[in-house]
Amino acid sequence: MPQPKPITVWILGDQLLESHPALDEALRQQDKDHIVVLFIESLERIRQLPYQRKKLVLLLSAMRHYAQALIQQGYQVDYRRCDTFAQGLRDHQDTYPPQRIVMMLGAEFDMRVYQQSRLVDDLSIPVDLLPNTQFLVERFSPFPAPQPGKRTIMETFYREMRRHFHILMDDDGQPVGDKWNFDSDNRKPLRKGLTPPVLPLFPPDDITQDVMREVTGMDHGVGSADHFDLPVDHAQAEAAFQDFLKHRLPSFGDYEDAMSSTHAVLFHSQLSPLMNIGLLEPLHMIRAAEMEYRIGNAPLNAVEGFVRQILGWREFMYWRYWQHMPGLRDSNTWNAARPMPAMFWTAQTNMRCIQTVVQRLLDDGYNHHIERLMIICNFCLLAGIDPRQVSDWFLTFYVDAYDWVVLPNVIGMGLNADGGQIATKPYIASANYINRMSDYCKGCYFDPKKRSGARACPYNFLYWAFLIRHEQALRSNPRMGNNVLALRHISPEERQALVAEAEDFLAALAYYEG
Numbered sequence: 001m002p003q004p005k006p007i008t009v010w011i012l013g014d015q016l017l018e019s020h021p022a023l024d025e026a027l028r029q030q031d032k033d034h035i036v037v038l039f040i041e042s043l044e045r046i047r048q049l050p051y052q053r054k055k056l057v058l059l060l061s062a063m064r065h066y067a068q069a070l071i072q073q074g075y076q077v078d079y080r081r082c083d084t085f086a087q088g089l090r091d092h093q094d095t096y097p098p099q100r101i102v103m104m105l106g107a108e109f110d111m112r113v114y115q116q117s118r119l120v121d122d123l124s125i126p127v128d129l130l131p132n133t134q135f136l137v138e139r140f141s142p143f144p145a146p147q148p149g150k151r152t153i154m155e156t157f158y159r160e161m162r163r164h165f166h167i168l169m170d171d172d173g174q175p176v177g178d179k180w181n182f183d184s185d186n187r188k189p190l191r192k193g194l195t196p197p198v199l200p201l202f203p204p205d206d207i208t209q210d211v212m213r214e215v216t217g218m219d220h221g222v223g224s225a226d227h228f229d230l231p232v233d234h235a236q237a238e239a240a241f242q243d244f245l246k247h248r249l250p251s252f253g254d255y256e257d258a259m260s261s262t263h264a265v266l267f268h269s270q271l272s273p274l275m276n277i278g279l280l281e282p283l284h285m286i287r288a289a290e291m292e293y294r295i296g297n298a299p300l301n302a303v304e305g306f307v308r309q310i311l312g313w314r315e316f317m318y319w320r321y322w323q324h325m326p327g328l329r330d331s332n333t334w335n336a337a338r339p340m341p342a343m344f345w346t347a348q349t350n351m352r353c354i355q356t357v358v359q360r361l362l363d364d365g366y367n368h369h370i371e372r373l374m375i376i377c378n379f380c381l382l383a384g385i386d387p388r389q390v391s392d393w394f395l396t397f398y399v400d401a402y403d404w405v406v407l408p409n410v411i412g413m414g415l416n417a418d419g420g421q422i423a424t425k426p427y428i429a430s431a432n433y434i435n436r437m438s439d440y441c442k443g444c445y446f447d448p449k450k451r452s453g454a455r456a457c458p459y460n461f462l463y464w465a466f467l468i469r470h471e472q473a474l475r476s477n478p479r480m481g482n483n484v485l486a487l488r489h490i491s492p493e494e495r496q497a498l499v500a501e502a503e504d505f506l507a508a509l510a511y512y513e514g
Contacts, residue, residue: 003034004030004034004099005034005097005098005099006030006034006035006036006076006096006098006099007026007029007030007034007035007036007098007099007100007101007102008035008036008037008038008092008096008098008100008101008102009022009023009026009035009036009037009038009101009102009103010022010037010038010039010040010089010101010102010103011023011037011038011039011066011103011104012103012104012106012111013039013041013059013060013062013063013277014059014106014107014108014276014277014278014402015104015106015107015132015134015277015278016062016063016066016277016278016279017133017134017278017281018234018278018281020104021104021130021131021133022102022103022104022128022130023035023037025102025128025130026102029100032074032075033076035075035076036076036077036078036092036096036098037067037070037075037076037077037078038077038078038080038088038089038092039063039066039067039077039078039079039080040080040081040082040085040088040089040092041060041063041079041080041081041082041088042082042083042084042085042088043081043082043083043084044083044084044085045085046218047220049392049395049396050220050221050222050396051220051221051222051395051396052221052222052223052361052365052396052397052398052399053215053216053218053221053222053223053224053225054223054224054225054228054230054364054365054399055273055365055398055399055400055401056211056215056218056221056225057208057211057212057215057225057228057230058228058230058232058273058277058399059277060211060214060215061204061207061208061211061232062232062233062277062279064079064207064211065207065232065233066233067079068207069233069234078092078095078096080092085115086115089119098125099125099126100125100126100127100128101119101123101125101126101127101128102127102128102130103116103119103127103128103129103130104129104130104131104132104133105129105130105131105132106132107132107134107135107318107402107403107404108402108403108404109321109322109325109326109403109404110403113326116129117129134278134281134282135282135314135315135318136161136165136282136283136311136315137161137315137316137318137319140161140164140165141319142157142160142161142164143157143160145323151421153424154312154313154316155180155181155312157312157315157316157319158180158181158308158311158312158316159175159180161311161312161315162175162180162307162311165283165286165311167286167287167290167307167311168290168293168300168303168304168307176293176300176304177300177304181304181308182253182300182301182304182305183305183308185253185254185301186253186254186255186256186257186301186302186305187256187257187437188254188255188257188258189255189258189259189436189437189438190255190258190259190260190263190266190439195263196248196251196255196263196265196266196267197247197248199240199243199265199270200239200240200243201229202229202230202231202232202236202239202240203229204228204229204232205232207232208228208232211225212225212226212228213225222345222361222362222396222397223361223362223363223364223365223397224362224363230273230274230399231274231279232279233279234279236279237271237274237279237280238280240270240271240274241269241271241274241280241285241288244269244270244271245288245289245292245297245298246297248267248268248269249267249269249289249292249297249298249302249303249306250292250297250298250299250302251267251302252267252268252269252298252302252305252306253299253301253302253303253304253305253306254267254301254302255267256268256305256370257370257437258370258437258438259353259368259370259371259374259375259434259437259438259439259440260438260439261352261356261438261439261440262439264360264364264366264367264368265366265368266368268368268369269306270366270368271285272314272400273366273399273400275310275314276400276402276405282310282311282314282315285310286307286310286311289303289306289307290303290307309369314405317404317405317408317409317412317413317422318404318405318408320408320412320421320422321403321404321405321407321408322404324408324412324418324421324422325407328407328408328411328412328418329388329391329407329411330388331387331411331412331417331418331419332386332387332388332417333416333417333418333419333420334381334384334415334416334417334470336380336381336384336385336386336387336415336417337384337386338383338384338385338386338506338511339385339386339389339511339512339513340380340385340386340389340390340393340511340512341383341385341509341510341511341512342509342510342511342512343355343358343509343510344358344376344393344512345358345393345512346358347359347362350444350445350446351444351445351446351457351458352440352441352443352444352445352446353375353434353438353440353441353444354375354376354379356440357371357375357376361397361398364399365397365398365399366398366399366400367398370437372394372398372409372414373413373414373427374427374429374433374434374437375434376390376394376414377390377410377413377414377415377427378414378427378428378429378459379458379459379462380414380415381414381415381416381426381427381428381466382428382459382462382463382465382466383462383506384506387410387411387415387417390410390411390414390415391406391407391410391411394406394410408422413427414427420477424477424479425477425479425480426474426477426480428463428466428483429459429463430457430459430460430463430464431446431448431449431457431459431460431463432448434448434459435448435449441457444457446458448460451464451498452494452497452498452501456501458505461498461501461502461505462502462505462506464487464490464495464498464502465498465499465501465502465503467483467484467486467487468487468490468495468498468499469499471484471487
């Protein structure tokens with residue numbers, strides 16, 4: 001009696017879920033002996049941008065550890081490295097002719113629309129594309145597609161998600177603490193003398209060391225594969241999460257927006273790189289953090305802030321991404337056209353804040369969210385940097401960067417280049433904000449208190465020049481009223497001088513030509 005053809009389960013590198021829906025579906029149709037799990041390392045995808053080498057090490061090592069774990073569980077694994085995904089799939093079909101292919105939908109637009117949907121059209125065998133379970137909004141869509149002229153803000157979305165999943169809710173349907181949002185309690189600068197706990201390190205094993213050598217040998221990329229110490233499997237990821245719950249969550253809320261030249265991570269979790277490839281599951285993290293509040297180990301402002309980052313911010317951005325693609329990628333409301341300054345590639349600048357955060361990116365591929373928003377995006381918006389170049393730079397440098405998270409956060413929230421569809425205002429600030437929330441300005445060449453002149457902080461004259469250039473457009477935004485009103489204290493002569501100083505500074509910058 002002929003053996004049945006196998007079912008192919010193709011698992012993408014950013015879908016390394018401990019319980020994978022495609023595997024579960026295949027097991028409902030066939031026994032384990034007639035399932036082949038396919039992994040493809042696409043060189044075309046790896047070379048799409050000169051990615052941070054530690055990101056490539058994390059992704060490739062995690063894929064290989066995941067494949068090894070499946071082999072140990074008795075699965076047959078076909079692990080391929082090919083020029084393209086299409087080539088890998090063709091080679092796989094030649095070796096293991098499947099009766100059908102089962103996959104989970106990709107999180108990124110190009111994979112889902114240009115790769116997976118074409119499988120259905122091009123292959124002569126059935127292809128099952130299952131809903132993506134890495135995002136809670138895929139399980140519960142709290143709102144229909146927006147109507148013309150209407151939009152859903154993140155706070156409204158967040159409250160619906162809280163209600164649906166019953167997170168930090170009392171039995172009477174009200175939020176714990178009688179407030180939905182404790183953001184106003186989470187804006188303290190780092191207290192002098194306070195030293196955050198060190199992060200746990202995960203020394204590379206043989207698989208990871210092999211990947212590090214491969215990535216080091218690649219002729220493209222930024223940063224170095226050396227000193228890689230991130231988790232690469234589920235057990236390590238869970239250990240990192242438990243360390244955060246114990247040592248950093250209790251103080252996370254107070255110092256969520258703080259920035260420090262000495263401490264890169266502060267009390268943040270640095271778990272987004274793991275969550276974004278499936279090594280940690282969002283609802284598990286949310287409920288575990290909630291339990292820390294319930295048993296008295298962490299205060300409400302810390303736990304609510306952490307929950308809001310995942311259940312609110314992360315889910316909202318993913319939801320918005322799928323509503324605004326593919327046009328989001330080319331949005332440019334402010335008509336910004338300058339290329340990315342070279343200092344964002346080299347960390348060579350007298351601006352201490354930018355020098356610090358970019359050097360961290362070169363070293364480790366990580367900044368926390370306030371540095372991304374109020375140092376990087378703030379400068380790029382004020383300076384008129386092309387949003388497409390900024391988003392490509394984010395995708396290049398950050399270990400947790402994927403299309404679905406970068407485009408809505410950078411183009412939508414950070415640069416306000418989408419016409420205000422995702423964020424309700426431009427997030428712009430002068431040096432005063434940076435000086436208040438960090439120690440970057442201490443010892444910097446530039447003076448955060450000077451608005452103009454040779455030693456004035458560029459954030460200051462760039463901020464005022466932006467307000468002057470776009471005064472009419474900003475007046476129509478009710479959340480920008482105080483910013484625009486401040487212009488009445490600036491004379492026409494000083495306005496002209498500020499714009500000229502901003503132009504001279506930007507013209508003198510070196511720009512990246514790679």
